[in-house]
Amino acid sequence: MSDAVPEPIASARADGRDTLTEAEGKALLASVGIDTPSFEVCESVDDAVDAAETVGYPVVVKVSSPAVTHKSDWADGIGVAVGLDSEPEVREAAERIFEAADERDIDADVLVEQAMDLDRGTEVIVGGIRDPSFGPVVLTGLGGVFTEIFEDTSHRIAPIDRAEARSAIEELQSAPLLSGYRGSEPADIDALAEVISAVGDLVTEHPIAELDVNPVLASIDGVIALDALVVLER
Amino acid sequence: MTLRQLFDPSAIAVIGASATEGKIGYEAMANAAIFDGPVYPVNPSTTGELFGAEFVSSVTEIDDDVDLALCCVPGPAMPDVLEECGEAGIGAAVIYASGFAEAGGKGEELQDALVEIADEHGISLLGPNTSGFLVPGIDLRCSFASGVEEVPEGNVAVVAQSGGVGLVLAFQSRRQGRGVSAQVGLGNRANVGFAEAIEYFDSDERTDAIVLHVEGTDDGRRMLEACRESDTPVIAYKVGQSDVGEFAESHTGALTGDHELYTAGFAQYGVPTVDATDDLMDAAAALGNSPTPDGPNVGVVTAQAGPGIIITDRIQRAGGRLPELTADTQERVDEILPGITYADNPVDTGRPMPEFGEIVTAVAEDERVDIVLVYELFEEAIGFPVAELDGLAARVDKPVLFATEGIEEDLADQRDQLADAGVPFFETPERAADAAGALARYARLHADNGVADGGTTRVDVADSEVTADE
Numbered sequence: 001m002s003d004a005v006p007e008p009i010a011s012a013r014a015d016g017r018d019t020l021t022e023a024e025g026k027a028l029l030a031s032v033g034i035d036t037p038s039f040e041v042c043e044s045v046d047d048a049v050d051a052a053e054t055v056g057y058p059v060v061v062k063v064s065s066p067a068v069t070h071k072s073d074w075a076d077g078i079g080v081a082v083g084l085d086s087e088p089e090v091r092e093a094a095e096r097i098f099e100a101a102d103e104r105d106i107d108a109d110v111l112v113e114q115a116m117d118l119d120r121g122t123e124v125i126v127g128g129i130r131d132p133s134f135g136p137v138v139l140t141g142l143g144g145v146f147t148e149i150f151e152d153t154s155h156r157i158a159p160i161d162r163a164e165a166r167s168a169i170e171e172l173q174s175a176p177l178l179s180g181y182r183g184s185e186p187a188d189i190d191a192l193a194e195v196i197s198a199v200g201d202l203v204t205e206h207p208i209a210e211l212d213v214n215p216v217l218a219s220i221d222g223v224i225a226l227d228a229l230v231v232l233e234r
Numbered sequence: 235m236t237l238r239q240l241f242d243p244s245a246i247a248v249i250g251a252s253a254t255e256g257k258i259g260y261e262a263m264a265n266a267a268i269f270d271g272p273v274y275p276v277n278p279s280t281t282g283e284l285f286g287a288e289f290v291s292s293v294t295e296i297d298d299d300v301d302l303a304l305c306c307v308p309g310p311a312m313p314d315v316l317e318e319c320g321e322a323g324i325g326a327a328v329i330y331a332s333g334f335a336e337a338g339g340k341g342e343e344l345q346d347a348l349v350e351i352a353d354e355h356g357i358s359l360l361g362p363n364t365s366g367f368l369v370p371g372i373d374l375r376c377s378f379a380s381g382v383e384e385v386p387e388g389n390v391a392v393v394a395q396s397g398g399v400g401l402v403l404a405f406q407s408r409r410q411g412r413g414v415s416a417q418v419g420l421g422n423r424a425n426v427g428f429a430e431a432i433e434y435f436d437s438d439e440r441t442d443a444i445v446l447h448v449e450g451t452d453d454g455r456r457m458l459e460a461c462r463e464s465d466t467p468v469i470a471y472k473v474g475q476s477d478v479g480e481f482a483e484s485h486t487g488a489l490t491g492d493h494e495l496y497t498a499g500f501a502q503y504g505v506p507t508v509d510a511t512d513d514l515m516d517a518a519a520a521l522g523n524s525p526t527p528d529g530p531n532v533g534v535v536t537a538q539a540g541p542g543i544i545i546t547d548r549i550q551r552a553g554g555r556l557p558e559l560t561a562d563t564q565e566r567v568d569e570i571l572p573g574i575t576y577a578d579n580p581v582d583t584g585r586p587m588p589e590f591g592e593i594v595t596a597v598a599e600d601e602r603v604d605i606v607l608v609y610e611l612f613e614e615a616i617g618f619p620v621a622e623l624d625g626l627a628a629r630v631d632k633p634v635l636f637a638t639e640g641i642e643e644d645l646a647d648q649r650d651q652l653a654d655a656g657v658p659f660f661e662t663p664e665r666a667a668d669a670a671g672a673l674a675r676y677a678r679l680h681a682d683n684g685v686a687d688g689g690t691t692r693v694d695v696a697d698s699e700v701t702a703d704e
Contacts, residue, residue: 133454134495155498157458164502 006031009206009232017066018209018232022111025228029213032198035224039113048094049087051112058085058115061093065101065108069229075100083115116226121219122178122187126196128158128203128211130233136203140165140196142174143215150174158200165193165200178218187218195223207233237426237434239325240358241369241416243301244271246376247293247324249315250306251275253284258330258378259306260284262366265375265382272298293322302326304376309333309362313347320355327352328376329362335422336363349424358430364421365397368404370413371440377419381405388413390518391435393428394447395420399511403447406515410661411653415440427453429460436464443522445514446470446505448496458503467521467676468505471514472496506553506675508668516665517672519658524633529681530674531557533603534580535594537587537610541639541663542580545609548664552671553678554605556580563600567593579603586610591619598630604677605633607670609663612640618648624655633658633673637666 005013008024008031020028026036040051041064052059062071063079071079078100081093094110101108123143131137134157141153154168169175169189180186195216203211212229248266252259259277266273267285275284278291290296293303303319305312309331319327334345345362352359360367366377370387377397385404390412394400397419404417415438418431428451435441444466451457461468475493500507508514532554536542546556556579559567567577570592576582581597583590590610598606606627612618618638627634636652637660638645652659660666 131454131492131495133450133452134458134499135455137495153494155492155495157455157495157499157502160502 006206008230009208012066012232015066018234019066019069020228020230020232021064021066022062022071022228023064025211025230026225028202028230029198029225029228032202034195034198034213035222036228037114037116037224037226039111041109041111042094043109045091045094045098048110048112049090052084052087052090055112055114058083059090060084060113060115061090061097062111062113063097063101063108064111065106067104067106068108075104116217116224118217120221121217123215124178124192124218124223125153126199126213126216128199128208130203130209136200138165138168138196138200138203140168140172142172142177146172146174156196156200159204160197160200162190162193162197165196166190168196169193185220188220188222189218191223192216192218195225209233237326237358237430239301240328240360240426241367241374241434241438242372243326243374245296245298245300245302246271246273247276247290247296247300247303247319247322248273248306249276249293249303249319250311251277251280251284251289252306253280253282257306261378261380262304262306262330262376265377265379266304268373268375268383270373272300274298274300276303293318293324296322300324302328302376304366305329305331306378307331309341309344312344312362313351316348316351316355316357319357320351325356326358326360328360328364328366329421329424330364330366330378331361332363334362334424345422345424352425358426359424360418360426361421362424363397364419365401367400367416367418368414369416369440371415377401384408385417386413387415387440389415389440389442389522390515391415391431391438391441391444392417392447393420393431393435393444394418395423395428395449395451396447397421399447402511403445403515406511410515410519411649411659412515412519415442423451427451428457429453432457432460432464432468436460436466441466443518444468445518447511447514448472449474454496454499458499458505461500461505462503467518467526469514469517469521469672469676470496470500470505470507471509471511472500472507475509501679504676504679506672506679508672512665513668513672516660516669519660520633520635520669520673521676523656523658524627524635524673525631526680527604527633527673527677529604529677530555531602531604532579532607532670532674533557533559533597533600533605534607534609535583535590535597536580536608537583537585537590539575539582539584541609541611541637542582544663545607545667545670546580548667549607549670549674552668552674554667554671554674557602559597559600560602563596566596570596586613586616588616590616591622594619594634595622595626598626598632598634603632605635605670605673606630607635607637607666609637609666612638612645612648614644618645618652620648620651620655623652623657627657633670635660635666635670635673637661637663 042048127139136158141147400419575584
């Protein structure tokens with residue numbers, strides 16, 4: 001393991017948390033060169049509106065709190081609001097999140113993030129875990145039904161280089177969807193392999209129990225991590 | 235830790251040796267007594283002789299350099315016994331008794347205590363909860379199971395998590411006329427585990443292939459690293475695709491891990507996996523008796539179309555590929571047998587004939603072929619092309635596998651000649667095809683580009699379908 005503790009891990013530890021916030025998780029990914037949408041963490045509704053101007057519409061507004069790990073399930077589904085095109089929409093989404101947080105008596109901010117066009121790419125899941133027998137392991141799978149229903153995932157013992165990461169992608173039954181299916185544009189598989197390899201390195205080098213990048217949006221333009229859940233070892 | 239004292243001992247002590255037939259202490263002594271070196275029966279409450287050796291009361295009383303103790307005593311007696319072994323300078327012990335980590339609770343504590351004593355004295359512990367091991371080449375039969383004296387010497391080291399499966403594989407190897415260089419049941423792996431065994435047999439001169447039977451280990455990464463370090467080919471059979479967790483845990487005291495992780499890990503570290511005990515021994519016979527294949531391309535020569543079709547179908551599902559033969563080879567085949575049934579891959583001669591060996595040679599010399607598989611029904615008047623097959627694999631530097639069918643007694647003599655020539659021999663078209671598939675997977679996993687596909691299916695995705703941005 002590396003001696004240098006990355007800032008996001010250090011700040012979670014300093015707060016006595018095992019789970020990183022999404023912002024911390026994305027900062028961790030960004031620190032190893034993984035692209036994330038631009039975002040701002042805001043403490044008020046007005047800040048959220050300003051942030052939306054800064055990152056540019058359309059935006060996504062999400063609850064940001066160490067107390068909430070499954071954002072889209074939280075508070076009857078108001079924790080994630082997607083495709084917001086205007087100031088009133090952002091204002092309303094942010095207000096609902098702050099109100100729900102107050103009702104539940106938790107500290108929460110809102111995260112305002114540049115919206116990505118999911119139709120422009122393929123959603124991929126990249127996960128890292130620390131297995132009791134094998135140590136750091138990376139998992140790759142296509143998002144949605146491919147992973148949930150068909151269990152079409154591949155595993156590698158980390159760390160792995162980019163060639164090994166490529167083989168993990170190519171081994172998926174759904175891999176042809178990434179390489180251009182019925183005229184769709186092929187995804188940047190090299191960039192995706194970089195992400196898989198980087199996730200393997202993170203789990204290998206730091207005391208991470210679980211690292212879920214779900215989804216990663218892979219398109220012809222590149223690969224971008226839309227969410228990040230990082231759980232540290234106790 | 236070296237396992238030399240375990241697998242190549244100077245002298246052996248059988249602790250808890252018994253003159254009562256049927257007891258483990260008797261059966262273990264009976265099998266151990268076959269060993270060429272001194273074997274001492276140890277039992278404080280018995281006197282006289284057993285298999286020509288005088289009983290001694292303790293290992294500390296033996297005036298000889300004993301390397302190995304076979305412990306036929308109940309679990310609770312083991313800590314004292316092991317202490318004595320340490321005092322006597324014994325470097326290795328087999329513990330047959332069960333009731334240790336696999337039983338949980340107290341058993342686990344007992345095993346921990348043994349490991350502590352073993353570490354203190356530098357003793358390699360095989361087991362506990364094992365049937366022991368065999369090294370037929372030096373008549374070393376450290377097992378209480380009956381029939382082990384019949385397992386012949388071969389060149390495959392069997393490393394089984396379960397002593398029972400180790401015996402299954404050893405007896406299979408005998409029936410197949412192959413034998414083993416060693417057969418080891420690891421049991422609870424107190425301090426001799428997969429990694430230690432793989433390291434030892436990789437450097438063992440009698441061993442040309444190592445097979446693993448794995449239920450689950452809490453040290454998977456070290457096992458994989460030992461596989462990668464091994465110059466000797468390793469093939470693995472990981473049991474537990476469906477949920478056998480609770481049973482397996484009680485069986486060997488391990489966490490049965492995620493099957494997918496094992497399969498992916500083995501592929502990543504260069505180990506082809508199989509799904510049956512006979513597949514394991516077939517793959518080992520192919521890999522252990524052949525030059526390393528350069529690629530997955532199989533050239534098939536058959537004297538009958540039907541078995542050839544089975545083989546062709548099966549090889550492709552098993553990870554191999556059937557390339558088109560070069561024009562030169564096809565011409566050569568056509569010159570040898572004008573009007574041949576089918577001159578491309580598989581080459582089908584229609585029936586056994588005197589030119590069959592020449593055809594095999596032509597296909598083996600084809601530059602597109604990495605692995606050769608020959609099938610023919612035995613025809614007494616013609617026999618097998620022994621002269622052509624003898625030395626062919628070494629000359630073309632490719633595996634050459636042979637499968638046949640016929641009346642056993644009629645073909646026995648020719649079969650022995652093929653065995654003497656070192657030609658891997660298989661009993662059905664499917665098993666030969668699966669062995670060729672294992673060779674092909676091995677070649678893929680060890681290809682320079684490092685592409686590792688995860689198992690026995692979907693192999694062509696990596697080759698053809700995802701090439702968009704290369």
